[in-house]
Amino acid sequence: MLKTERLRIRRFHESDLEDFELLIRDKMSSKYAPYDIPWPVDNFGDILVCLINDDAWHAVELIEKSKVIGFVVASRTEDETIRDLGFTIHSAYQNKGYAYEASCAFMDYFIKECGIKKFTSGTADCNKPSVALLNKLGFTKVQSLETSFANDSQGNPITFLASIYERCLLYTSPS
Numbered sequence: 198m199l200k201t202e203r204l205r206i207r208r209f210h211e212s213d214l215e216d217f218e219l220l221i222r223d224k225m226s227s228k229y230a231p232y233d234i235p236w237p238v239d240n241f242g243d244i245l246v247c248l249i250n251d252d253a254w255h256a257v258e259l260i261e262k263s264k265v266i267g268f269v270v271a272s273r274t275e276d277e278t279i280r281d282l283g284f285t286i287h288s289a290y291q292n293k294g295y296a297y298e299a300s301c302a303f304m305d306y307f308i309k310e311c312g313i314k315k316f317t318s319g320t321a322d323c324n325k326p327s328v329a330l331l332n333k334l335g336f337t338k339v340q341s342l343e344t345s346f347a348n349d350s351q352g353n354p355i356t357f358l359a360s361i362y363e364r365c366l367l368y369t370s371p372s
Contacts, residue, residue, distance in 0.1 A: 199302045205258040206269060206299050206306075209248045213256055216265035217245050223287050231347045231355045232321035257286065257299045266290040269303045271316070278314040280307055284330070296330055304334070308366055315365045322358040336362035 199206040209217070218241040225236055237244065248254040248268075257267035267286035274281055282304065286296045307313040318336060320327040340361040345354035 199255075199306055200260075201298050201302050203260055204295060204299055204302070205260055206255050206303055207258060208252070209245060209254060209256045209265075209268075211245065211249065213265045214242060214245055217241060217248075217256075220265065220267065220285065220287050223289075224285050227288065229321065229324045229327075232324060232357050232359070234346050253280070255303065257295065259290065259295070266295065267299065269299050271303065271307050271313070274317070278312060280311075280313050280316055282316045282318045291326070297333060300330070300334055304364075313366065315363060317364075318362045319359055320362075322360055328360075331362045334364065336364045339363050 198208075221236050221241065221244075222238060224230065224233075225238055253272050254268060254270045256265045257269060258264065259266045267284065267290065270283040271280035272283065282300065284296050284300055286299075304313075304316060307316075316336070318331055320331065322328065322341070338360045342359055342361070343356055344359050345356045347355050349355055
């Protein structure tokens with residue numbers, strides 16, 4: 198478990214089910230949902246069990262409320278020194294610096310404890326909050342592409358411009 202002034206970053210627990218369901222329903226109702234890999238909005242218990250059993254996924258818990266308000270993930274890649282960073286904070290808790298705080302602590306842990314040398318991440322170009330966060334975390338845009346993760350109501354792909362970002366860590370951590 199990692200702890201910051203306001204947050205606990207920890208593995209998910211079965212007792213997180215209610216908060217997790219609220220988080221994913223909120224994420225999938227966001228205006229940015231069509232630009233992300235869709236999450237199923239049923240079988241939350243099964244999904245949560247998968248996350249509990251995957252050490253890349255961590256809950257972001259607001260200490261003062263003992264409530265899960267988001268997640269951070271450092272997905273494995275083919276290279277064991279590279280992780281792919283992802284993050285989500287419930288919309289009711291956005292614009293308070295929680296994503297930055299959690300991501301810094303999480304990345305710092307993976308740098309110091311796991312020998313990670315590079316993080317990658319991707320986001321839709323129109324997702325200005327995520328782009329701004331990646332820039333603040335020290336990521337650099339390395340590739341632009343057109344992609345699609347979802348279809349519209351007629352079954353046509355929703356295509357959009359996205360970018361891949363990297364943060365190489367030669368001698369410093371994000372904090």
